[in-house]
Amino acid sequence: MAAPPSVTASTPAAAPAAADRAGNGGPLLALLAAPAAMGVSGPTLALPQAAHGLAVSSASASWLMTAYGIGMAVGTPLLTAAGGRRGPAGTVRAGAALLVLGAALALTAPNLPLAVAGRALEAAGAAGLNVAAFQLADRDRTGRAPGLVAIGSAMAGAGGLFVGAAVAGALGGSLGGSLGWRATLVLPLLSLLVLKPVLRLAGRAVPEDGPGRGPRPRTAALPLPLDVLRDPGFRTAAGLVLALSTVNFALLYAAPRRAAALTGWTDVETGAAASVASLLGAALSWPLIRAAPGLGAHRVRLLLAAGSLTAVALASFPPWAAMVLAGQAASSLVTAGGQGLLTGAATGRLPETRHGTAISLFNLAFLLGVAAGPALAEALTGAGPGPGPGP
Template identity: 70%
Template structure:
């Protein structure tokens, strides 16, 4: 049950990205701002996650391990959600979303830290798929919650992570015990050794110069940006083409994107036979086709296929490209490299909705 448990911790963080998408028009009306300005409620979440990932990892993580990250992140999620629920204007709501996102990022980091101890790679894969599924289900969940509780409810979906908080904390405490004892064993010399410092530079210049890392991180940034732009834009285009309401649109958009996220497992399994070069080409081509379909096709079904394809290549790429990002680096630099790789993904989370909102306002390709 470890995989599903960690996926349940990470999934609501992804819901926080997509959940407000179909509730933004209502939020814009209530806050007396334009729809493009209201899109900052999504963009701020991506920025908060990008900032919270290294911050919580470097502070709570170093001293207290994953359990410390989880506790600090849960506090930030609650405080941010309270600010969102009480904010009388857009700037305070955006600030609350950023604070909530920093906490969600910490929960996501902790989930991957705990999953990363499984050398087979299956647990990280399950967490990645759970996160992708959360992002897609968030479209429907946000619309449904907004229909019952109002638009603010769609902005605080990361609170659902707290439902799995207690069992995950027990898991984190149990996993931490062997690490605490490892310096006492003869073979576990790394924690007390004076030599790792010189072998592991503090600044990540060696990582940023590595061609494999740069190629993998750049492709992940592109995949993520397209995917989260479509999480904002594709449901609106479907609604415009069909005349459906937000709940109906959210339901079909969630199903298509969720199907793509789940099918990414087939891509992960086929990757060894395809080879790294073909996998990267397939990811890039799939993302490009998804973008063209979602923004130009005159049929709702084609738009949904584009959204699902983007979810497929993004979820698959997050797992497959992680290995490519660290392939040319020494083992001691893998942790930091994965953190920087995830930062590239999160920059796309923030940039995608902002670019889609800009295009909506200036090019008018959605309506």
């Protein structure tokens, strides 16, 4: 597909200005992408209420979580392709439309299958907004704007557990007790609060054809993005972010259970401690992002890989809960920092017209880790679905 062009052939000087605007919009883009991550963890503590409200078992209600992950993985390439001809602005509009449609279905569904369908649609839309955020942030060649997006997503994912619990508690008495748990299913709607300013940013960064402007650069459509997949820089970045993501989400599920087993904490206490650890790790990734240009790409990759291996060792072997949570924090640090830094590495050797495709595939690699991590943790340790409440 034709990736989002940010400049025209007749205005090459526009590139630095577009990059500056995207860089300055880093916090805004983080606010666009963060609620998508909140949708992953937000409903966790409300699943028993959802199971009761939908008259299903807690195990069946967990499909509300599974469907979201599947929706994001499927929505990432589909929403990028759907909005590709209009650049990031088209992806934002398509993502917002699916998000609203899916949320409306999740809020009103009378049974589990329809609620699951709503969550999948909502997740596909949220994935589109996430991709658009990284597409716009990619114009900041310092890597700081992608870093802010990644940090914002990591912090929202870690904090979503408590946002969801607070929402469920505050609204639990409304509409016969169903509004509370239903509201936790639609936390990604918070992205719509910044929709208008993001569309303005996308419109400035991606000029439309018109009087006085040169034609948009086009590339021939490929059945498969083989040019991107063959690029060594992309393969290295995507492979590393897949590994970092898999480890991070495996620890997100397994580390809290190990900490609870070592301490006897309740599920809520364990979730609180685990969220604080993940939030701290995500916040501490910012110094790594700032230092990365001076370290060089090779050293950064080594640091990320070493940090992830250290996180596994800390979470798996020491018999102290503090060390287990330190491992989770370390994994959050390298994953949040790595997602931002490796976005630039994934596109750096490719022509600009292929950046959109590369970013889409890069984010898909990350989402595959989101899905694979918990399954791997369960296979290796017998860990359950995480620190949320039991059946």
